[in-house]
Amino acid sequence: MLQQIYPQVSHHFQYELNKDMQIAAAHFIPHEAAGKCANIHGHTYFVNITVAGDELDDSGFLVNFQHLKKLVHDKFDHTLMNDHKELFNHQNSSDFPTTEVVARKIWEIVQNYLDTLPNQPKCLQVFVRETPTSYVVYRPKAGKQ
Structure with a gap:
């Protein structure tokens, strides 16, 4: 995987971890304004997840990297994003599988998992x-963390 520097998040936590992953997936945007993107097409998405917290778990991890990979990579790799009906739909633009929405949905999946952990890390x-020249960063508003 290409090593790269990601935008940094200012925070007060003692620990920060970042998990990179590559996801090969297809999607289409179900809207007439999407132009060519209304057609099914694929990407090799590069995803970075930033998690922080003050407490390590019983195994000495903030969160196990394998769990993040299972939550995200194993769910989306080699799939059609639009087929994940529990996340995306064709009626509400806030749920179209655009890169912006994909980033937000990944945050929701990860944070929902983190909320179950006793050490309460935050995404x-x-x-x-999405492409070599286009990316999105999703950060929750204060109070959602």
Whole structure:
């Protein structure tokens, strides 16, 4: 995987971890204004998830990297994003599988998992690169963390 620097999040936590992953997936944007993107097409998405917290778990991890990979990579790799009906739909533009929405949905998946952990880490941001020249960063508003 290409090593790169991601936008940094200012925070007060003692620990920060970042998990990179590559996801090969297809999607289409169900809207007439999407132009060519209304057709099914694929990307090799580069995803970076930033998690922070003050307490480590019983195994000495803030969060196990394998769990993040299972939550995101194993769910989306080699799939059609639009087929994930529990996340995306064709009626509400806030749920179209655009890169912006994909980043937000990944944050929701990760944060929902983190909320179950006793050490309560927080997902600070999700970075999704769709193409070599286009990426999105999703950060929750204060109070959502």
